[in-house]
Amino acid sequence: MxxxxxxxxxxxxxxxxxxxxxxxxxxxxxxxxxxxxxxxxxxxxxxxxxxxxxxxxxxxxxxxxxxxxxxxxxxxxxxxxxxxxxxPSGKQRLILMSIVAITTIGYLFTFPLVGFYSATFLFLIVVPLILGYRNSRWIIGYSTITALLLWLVFGLLLNRSLPAEFFL
Known part of the structure; x- marks a missing residue:
């Protein structure tokens, strides 16, 4: 594994x-x-x-x-x-990890405003890019599938309301 x-x-x-x-x-x-x-x-x-x-x-x-x-x-x-x-050097690693931590904190504050699914989709695109992954098809596919699975589980299966999307 x-x-x-x-x-x-x-x-x-x-x-x-x-x-x-x-x-x-x-x-x-x-x-x-x-x-x-x-x-x-x-x-x-x-x-x-x-x-x-x-x-x-x-x-x-x-x-x-x-x-x-x-x-x-x-x-x-x-x-x-x-x-x-x-x-990356030690200083570069610290900067990289700080940027990812700030992005995560930004995500936690953003999804009540933007909506859970949209913010999650964007977060799952931004973090791999920050970490240096460049396979855009993999990143978009992973982000899309994860957001859809979250919607299926919480929205349809469990019927739980999450922060509404900004476009709805």
């Missing part, structure tokens, strides 16, 4: 995604606490699951880094040769 995790140069991108899932799950859980008691069960389950996935994936990535680091300790090259040109 996790065999296709990025190389060490993409590890920071994967870690950023895991942390976004974690913080989005925690933020969403706090947000759902203002819901009426009868309407908060499924959103709570989804946000708690998202946070747990973020924690699990973060632990997996950190453990993988330690194992790979130990395995490659004997084959280590000098730092200049080992550096990948695409690997």
């Amino acid at each position: 996790f065999a296709s995790v990025s190389s060490p140069s993409g590890l920071w991108r994967d870690l950023a995604v895991a942390l976004v899932a974690l913080f989005f799950g925690i933020g969403g859980w706090f947000w759902t606490q203002q819901f009426p008691a009868r309407a908060m069960l499924w959103p709570n389950i989804i946000f708690i699951t998202m946070a747990l996935i973020g924690v699990g994936y973060t632990i997996f990535l950190l453990q993988r880094t330690l194992v790979v680091g130990r395995r490659n300790a004997d084959d280590a090259k000098p730092i200049d040769e080992a550096m990948d040109e695409e690997t």
Whole structure:
């Protein structure tokens, strides 16, 4: 399942995604606490699951880094040769993670105004672009399918109202 995790140069991108899932799950859980008691069960389950996935994936990535680091300790090259040109520096990583965190916070404040499905669709397009993914067909497809699944589950199946769309 996790065999296709990025190389060490993409590890920071994967870690950023895991942390976004974690913080989005925690933020969403706090947000759902203002819901009426009868309407908060499924959103709570989804946000708690998202946070747990973020924690699990973060632990997996950190453990993988330690194992790979130990395995490659004997084959280590000098730092200049080992550096990948695409690997962001520590300052670049901090900036990237800060931008993703700000985007996530912006999403939480935007969807009551724009609508849940529209804001989610846009958020799922913007975050991969920030993280460096450039396969536009994959990004659009993933965003569309996720927004449609959320609509099917919450709008049709559970008949739960979410923040209305700005165009309705």
